[in-house]
Amino acid sequence: MAEISNIRSVKGMHDLLPASSRVFSRIEAEMRRVFSQYGFSEIRTPVVEETRLFSRGIGEETDIVAKEMYTFLDRDGTSLSLRPENTASAVRAYIEHGMAVSDPVARWYYAGPMFRHERAQKGRYRQFHQIGAEIFGISDAAADAELMHMLMDFAAAVGVSGGRLGINSLGCAACRPAYREALKSFAVGVRERLCEDCGRRIETNPLRVLDCKKEPCRAATENAPASADHLCADCAAHFARLRSALDAFGDTYEVDRRMVRGLDYYNRTTFELSAAAPAEEGGDGAGLGAQNAIAGGGRYDGLVEILGGRPTPAVGFAVGLERLAMLSPWAADPLPPAVRVFVMAVGEGTLEPAAALASGLRRRGVSVEFDGSDKGFKAKFKRADKSGAVVAAIVGEDEARRGVCAVKSMTAAMLPGGEKQAEVPVADAAAYIETVLRHEA
RNA sequence: GUGGGUAUAGCUCAACCCGGUUAGAGCACUGGACUGUGGCUCCAGUUGUUGGGGGUUCAAAUCCCCUUACCCACCCCA
Structure with a gap:
């Protein structure tokens, strides 16, 4: 008894008692309602996958794969990992079940726990929950716009509005390398003005220099080349199409030239929905702490092929359920009576x-x-x-x-x-x- | 991996700065007033190794050191 009373939940993994679990359930109910209105169907993939699915799909060099996965050996020696996100699994399932042949245009959504071994803080946990949606088989940017529109619709449905939708285009395999070099040489030129971390990023991931939060770095990269200005003709047309499609859906957005997303598989469109800044930073007081990204997503046209399927365009996003729940006014609602x-x-x-x-x-x-x-x-x-x-x-x-x-x-x-x-x-x-x-x- | 903050009853907190008898309050819980009937009121009761270890002192929740846990932030991301 004395020893067992010291057992607590694992760091960064939390119990959801009825008051909070109810908020999650209500949000998930809205997810099903809204997403099905857009023709999406739910999928559930295993929490455990072979490690190589993630290392190949998300990228060997990303922080997620390099240092944040819960990885262990199965009894036969296969390396398995707790999923750190769900897109790679969805793609694996798409390929494994022959969707490219039977039903190439698939609209899927999912909800469930994800695991990343990070230092926990407000809005960031080792077991956390994501709600996400993916569209396979459509390369037209109208799909990207519709997906963003669904995201905004969903956020509003759970009482979260006033967020900021930022979009950007990262280009493709044809134009990104040239841009990357252009940005890199620019960064090298202003190296003395950059912080220590950014100095390192020039080599490891130059795009990351753009979204450093430190003021000196932001000033130094004020005139850095933007990916949106270095797109090839196809990517530029795609980005233009995206903006007109967003206008058609009536969504307000900002082109954020600094927005970079961490996963290797993104190409062309990337987007992020962030919470209004907290009061102390001059915003309207939404309490998300430093982790103010509610949702992030983008296009990953190459991923299906990388994971062994036939070339298939795809777009998707993921929402942080804990973060959404923190912002939802439902969090303050009292628990209704359990019985009549x-x-x-x-x-x-x-x-x-x-x-x-x-x-x-x-x-x-x-x-x-x-x-x-x-x-x-x-x-x-x-x-x-x-x-x-x-x-x-x-x-x-x-x-x-x-x-x-x-x-x-x-x-x-x-x-x-x-x-x-x-x-x-x-x-x-x-x-x-x-x-x-x-x-x- | 690197900083900073916090730790007192089941919960929210007081007492700590300036060491001094049995560490308090509200809420919650249990019982009673009300012999088989809740809420409101009143009365009574239970709850703590003051996170853990060491040190200073006649005396430590209070001062010092170590440690652990949690939180926040960096990093990264949902």
Whole structure:
């Protein structure tokens, strides 16, 4: 006991007690409602995949793969990993089930836990939850725009609005290398003005220099070449098409020349939905802390092929469920009552009629908390009150002997007959209570 | 991996700065007033190795050191 009481949840992995789990559930219900309106269907992929799926798909050099995966050996020596994100798995499933042949245009969404071994902080956890959507088989930027529109629609549906949608284009395999070199030589030119981290980034990932938060770095890269200005003709046309499609959907967005996304597989379109800045930074006070990205996404036209499928264009996004929940006004809503009726059995010979009544009510679709414990009336009424039940059904020894049951209104509202408590035969009680509930509702 | 902050009852906190008897309050919980009936009120009760270890001192929740956990931030990202 002494030792076991020290067991806590693993760092960065948290329990969701009813008050928070309800917010998650409501958000997921909105996800299903909104996404299905856009023709998306839910997929569920395993939490564990072969490690090489992620190292090949997300990129060997990314922080996620290089140092944040929960990796272990299976009994046969295969390296497995807890998924750090869901896109690679979705692509694997798309290929594995031959979607390219049977149903090349797939619109999928998912929700579930992801795992990254990072230092936890506000809005960033080792087990966290993402909601995401992917469209396979369409290269036209109208798909990108529709996806963003769905994201904005979804955020609004859970009460989160006022976010900022930033978009950018990273180019493709044809134009990105040249841009990367141009940016790199620019960065080398201003190296003395950059921070230590950025000095390193010039070699490891020059695009990252652009989104450094430090003011000196931002000033130094003020006139850095932007990827949007170095696109090949096809990518430029795609980006222009994206903007007109966003206009067509009526979304407001900002072209963010500094926006870079961390996963290797992105090409062309990238986008990010970020929360309004917190009050101390002059925003309207949305409390997300330093992790203000609610959702991120982009196009990954090369990924299906990289993972062994036939070339298939694709776009997707992922939303941080914890972050969305923090911003949702639902987080402040009180937990609604769990049941409408409280059935209590008090004393000898009362269990059977009371249990039959509870079952009868539940069969009629009425939620019931049943108390057959050895406590007295007072204690059970206290429980009944706390449960939030509107009606209490009491089977005491006296009632059981006479084949009846007492029905009491727990609210100010009276029973149909005008009294607060009535006695009805147990056999009729379920039907009677059902009508009472209809009146009290 | 690197910084900073915090740690007192189940929860929110007081007492710490300036060491001084049995470490308090509200909420919650249990019981009673009300012999088989909740809410409101009143009364009573339970709850702590003051995160852990060491040191200073006649005396440590309080001062010092170490350690652990959590939080926040860097990094990175949802």
